Amino acid sequence: VNPIDRLTEAFEHFPGIGPRQARRFVQYLLTRPAGTRAELAKAIGELGASSAQCKSCYRWFVKTASQKGFCGVCASTSRERGTICVVEKDADIDGVERSGYRGLYFVLGGVVPLAAEEPEKYVRLRELVHRTEADAAKKELSEVILGLSATTEGDHTRALLQEKLAPLAAALKFKLSSLGRGLSTGSELEYADPDTIASALNSRA
Amino acid sequence: VNPIDRLTEAFEHFPGIGPRQARRFVQYLLTRPAGTRAELAKAIGELGASSAQCKSCYRWFVKTASQKGFCGVCASTSRERGTICVVEKDADIDGVERSGYRGLYFVLGGVVPLAAEEPEKYVRLRELVHRTEADAAKKELSEVILGLSATTEGDHTRALLQEKLAPLAAALKFKLSSLGRGLSTGSELEYADPDTIASALNSRA
């Protein structure tokens, strides 16, 4: 395989990128100055060295001397340290932050497929249990919010987590909750699906 | 104006129809047998005679001898008669019915525009107050659910209704609630807007 095809194939694995756009990326790079390409290559190569996965929430962050393995949120003393929002992936954190949430996070690393027999192979279930136990031992934990998507796989994963965490919540005395369902901002009742309306009726207040 | 243009213009007022599709409608009718057109004309002309607006919820329904001015839902004895879901328009009722809701309805007849000074000109506010008072007098009313869209105008209308109905709810002892906000079924957390995430965190359970 020649380098152009190999690079095209690598780009095809990027999220949301098909063969045509992968080829356009390579064309784009071919027309850049060699220096630009070298910089990009360097940035990609150094990504591992300059970044780390948080020891507490498992998100990826840029290393700095002071944080000792913890990301900015986990290292912060001004966050509400008793609340953990469990999300599927790093990218979900951005939206939750913009919503004004001030607690901590835990990144599951994925969802559990419907037919999966060993959830631990897909998500950080053991690590989550460990985290809640550790936080509870420090008398810090008051609530774990399951911040999963309202999709079939998100629902399946939430059910698995609830099953696993409910006994822990009872024993360690923390609240276990899930994001509310209902009409999303900007949506019209006429075009909402029956399921969403049922949720909205259910969570009415 | 000739009949083709006049009919085209009439179709342009239909919801969601632009000039091009209005013209296609006329072309379509021109190619139908005269009998089909006559039937359609008859059906439209008789719409008023064969249908009526429910005296209780203001939705439109097909008249039958037995119901005496009430639609099927309002005339039914098997519905939960203590709950009223207030919706903007007739079409909203379909979705709420499909969600499994078993209470009654009240059709506002629209939303109140943001700059409107007299809400009564846009929605059936007086009729809603009258309905709640009448139902409460019959000892039937336990809850009024504001089933408005999660849009700016829907929010504005809900705020107006709450202002108006809150004293009544206190005096007549019924609950006043609104549809819950949050992630709608099928939506991914990553693509939810901050407002929706804030609502979902707020209505977590």
Add this chain to the structure above:
Amino acid sequence: VNPIDRLTEAFEHFPGIGPRQARRFVQYLLTRPAGTRAELAKAIGELGASSAQCKSCYRWFVKTASQKGFCGVCASTSRERGTICVVEKDADIDGVERSGYRGLYFVLGGVVPLAAEEPEKYVRLRELVHRTEADAAKKELSEVILGLSATTEGDHTRALLQEKLAPLAAALKFKLSSLGRGLSTGSELEYADPDTIASALNSRA
């Protein structure tokens, strides 16, 4: 069936209208004053009486005393009467007019499905042959342009018409042509399909 359901079903037969929008049409009509509905019904009912199909090109037009069964274009003396553009349906004429075309038209009334055995059942093939013969007899005909869509059925219909009209064109000495294929205005080469590029290379000038 009640009148609301019957009218809903009638609207579902309108081009491009599904069950949901058909229901919205009925809701819309229910909320109009009875006078508006009566006017609409009248306009639909009178459509047949006030309009006619052109004896020459078969398009539908609004009758006026003077034209004696011919539409405005066919009755006009300022059009190029030697050119006939054959189109599938009335609505196609609008676009061709806006392109600056100054000749006459013939409306086929449809396309011929791929598997059809008797094209005459689907399009006005006999009428088209008759029209070309009549125009040629008046020494008026110089060109017949097949103005069909660039779709599979359009291509199939064009092939059938060519087969039928080619001997006539030779005998009556008129030109038989088809609309050019190629890049449509505004389209980028990169996103054009191979077929369109092949046509564009073929019709290069």
Add this chain to the structure above:
Amino acid sequence: VNPIDRLTEAFEHFPGIGPRQARRFVQYLLTRPAGTRAELAKAIGELGASSAQCKSCYRWFVKTASQKGFCGVCASTSRERGTICVVEKDADIDGVERSGYRGLYFVLGGVVPLAAEEPEKYVRLRELVHRTEADAAKKELSEVILGLSATTEGDHTRALLQEKLAPLAAALKFKLSSLGRGLSTGSELEYADPDTIASALNSRA
């Protein structure tokens, strides 16, 4: 700026990529094994060394010992060497190849913006003139096809090229042509814009 932000910014310059997707690319890379990232970095870094720009048509291609600076098409003896299709960019060649074209190419390297005063700064105008003269000198050149997009800038660029190449075409006796305009494959007459219909009428055959 930290490495994650720097890499995000680099991806934002990729064609068709916005800030959100750029961030997803970085997240994706962070979760890959270090070896995968190293390979990608290597492939990007080596892109320059392993590829070259064709001396004749200016497209980018993977270097091999035998071709001596010419791409596969330009080096081939089985192509129709008398025809040059002038395209805007490398990616346009794919589509033209799939259309069955068997001649040679010339990559302009862009289009000329409407307000541009010096076209040479935007496209390889001098190189194109040189190429036609060289091919003509070898008695090889019979036609130059301007294979530009049917966009405003494509039209502007074509007009500039025609002005420049017309005297050359007359002097060196080659044909100068442009891609045909008209209905693109699959398009319906009813939805074609007037400009496209005018072109289709113009290029009728």
